[in-house]
Amino acid sequence: MIITLLGGSGFIGRALAAALERRGDTVRTVSLRDPVAAAALAAGSEVVVNLAGAPVAERWSDAQKRAIMSTRVDLPKAFLGALAGVADRPSAYVSASAVGYYGTSRTATFSEANAPGDDFLARVCVAWEAEAHQAQAMGMRVAIVRTGLVLDRGGGALAKLWPLFRAGLGGVVASGEQWYSWIHLSDQIGIYELAIDGYAGVLNATAPNPVKNRAFTSALATAAHRPALFPAPEFALKLVFGEGAYVVTEGQRVLPEATLAAGYRFRFPELAPALADIAG
Numbered sequence: 001m002i003i004t005l006l007g008g009s010g011f012i013g014r015a016l017a018a019a020l021e022r023r024g025d026t027v028r029t030v031s032l033r034d035p036v037a038a039a040a041l042a043a044g045s046e047v048v049v050n051l052a053g054a055p056v057a058e059r060w061s062d063a064q065k066r067a068i069m070s071t072r073v074d075l076p077k078a079f080l081g082a083l084a085g086v087a088d089r090p091s092a093y094v095s096a097s098a099v100g101y102y103g104t105s106r107t108a109t110f111s112e113a114n115a116p117g118d119d120f121l122a123r124v125c126v127a128w129e130a131e132a133h134q135a136q137a138m139g140m141r142v143a144i145v146r147t148g149l150v151l152d153r154g155g156g157a158l159a160k161l162w163p164l165f166r167a168g169l170g171g172v173v174a175s176g177e178q179w180y181s182w183i184h185l186s187d188q189i190g191i192y193e194l195a196i197d198g199y200a201g202v203l204n205a206t207a208p209n210p211v212k213n214r215a216f217t218s219a220l221a222t223a224a225h226r227p228a229l230f231p232a233p234e235f236a237l238k239l240v241f242g243e244g245a246y247v248v249t250e251g252q253r254v255l256p257e258a259t260l261a262a263g264y265r266f267r268f269p270e271l272a273p274a275l276a277d278i279a280g
Contacts, residue, residue: 001025003196004042004090006032006079007052011155012096012147012188016049019189020196032075039082039089047092047196048083050076050132056098056121057157060244065120072128080134092141094195095132099148099181099206101125104250106177112146112202112258121247129202143195148206148254152185153278165220171230176214178251181206184268184277191256194264204256208269213251216271223275 008017008029017027028045030038032052042048052075054067076095083089102110103117116122125146135142150156164170183191183206191205211219221228238245256264268274 001047001196002028002045004028004030004038004045004048006030006038006048006050007096010051011152011159012150012185012192013051015152015154015185016051016189016192019193023193032071032079035075035078036082039079039086042083042090043086043088045090047094048090049094049192049196050079051096052076053096056100056244056247057241058244059242060120061242069124069127072124073131076128076131077134080131080138083135084138089138090140092143092196093132093135094143094145094192095129097125097129097132097144097146097202099146099204099252099254100247101129101146102252102254104178104246104252106179106250109253109255111255112204119246120243141198141200143199144202145191145195146202146204146206146254147188148181148183148204148210150185150188150205151182151274151278154185158278161220162224165224165226165228168226169230170217170221170224170226170228171232172217172228173213173232174234174249176212176217178213178249179210179253180213180216180251181210181254182216182271182274183207184274187266187268190267191259191264194259194262199262201258203259203262203264204254205259206254206256207266207271207274208256208260209271210253210255211271219271219275222272223279
C-alpha cells in the first residue's frame with residue numbers, strides 16, 4: 001500500500017512511518033505547510049494520514065492558540081480543497097484528533113459515542129474532525145483517531161517526565177484526582193494501522209484502563225525505581241502553561257469502546273506492564 005503521511009516528522013509520525021515500512025507499505029512523508037503541493041504529492045497513494053498540528057503542550061498565548069486551531073483546521077481545509085482537483089487521489093483519509101474532544105471531567109466517563117465538550121480544545125477537535133469529514137464528499141473513506149496520553153520515552157509527555165522521575169524529582173500533579181487516559185506507543189500505532197486498513201468512523205486511542213494521576217505517579221515512580229516526593233501544584237502549572245494547564249489538572253476518563261468492538265486487541269491494557277516495557 002502507498003500511504004501519504006502528513007506531519008510525519010513528529011513523535012507519532014516517525015513511529016508510524018517505521019511500522020508501516022516494516023510491514024511492507026510505501027510511505028511518503030509530506031509537509032502540510034504547503035497544502036497545494038502536499039495534495040499534488042498525495043496523487044497515486046491509497047491512503048492519506050494527517051498527523052499535522054502545532055504543539056498543544058506549550059504556554060497558550062493568543063498566537064499559540066491561533067496556531068493550534070489553524071494547523072488543524074485551515075491547512076487540512078486547503079489540502080482537501082486542492083485534493084479535489086487531483087485525478088488519482090487516495091481513497092481514504094485518516095485524521096488525528098484528541099480526547100480533548102470530550103472536554104474535561106473528574107466524574108464522567110466518555111466513549112466514542114459521547115457528544116463534545118465546550119472548552120478550547122474541544123472546539124478545536126470538533127472543527128478538526130469536521131474538516132476531515134469533508135473528504136467524504138469526494139468519496140473517500142474517513143477514519144478519525146482520538147488520541148490520549150501517548151507513553152514512550154522517545155517523545156510526548158513521558159520524554160519530559162521520565163528524566164525527572166529517574167532523578168527522584170517526580171510527584172503528584174495538582175490534586176492527583178484527575179483521570180489520565182493513556183496509551184502505549186505500540187498500541188497507538190496499532191490503532192492507526194486499523195484505521196488505515198479499512199475502518200470508517202471514530203476510534204479512541206486510549207488503553208481500556210485509564211488511571212487517576214495519583215496512581216499514574218505511583219506506577220511511574222515504581223518503573224523508575226525512585227520515590228515520588230515532589231508534587232506539582234496547580235498554580236505552578238498555570239505559570240508554565242497558562243490557560244492550557246487545565247488539560248493536565250482536570251483530565252478525562254475515556255474508554256476505547258469502538259476500538260475494542262472493531263476487534264483491536266491491546267498489547268498493553270494495564271499501566272504497570274506498559275511502563276515496565278518502556279523502562280526497559
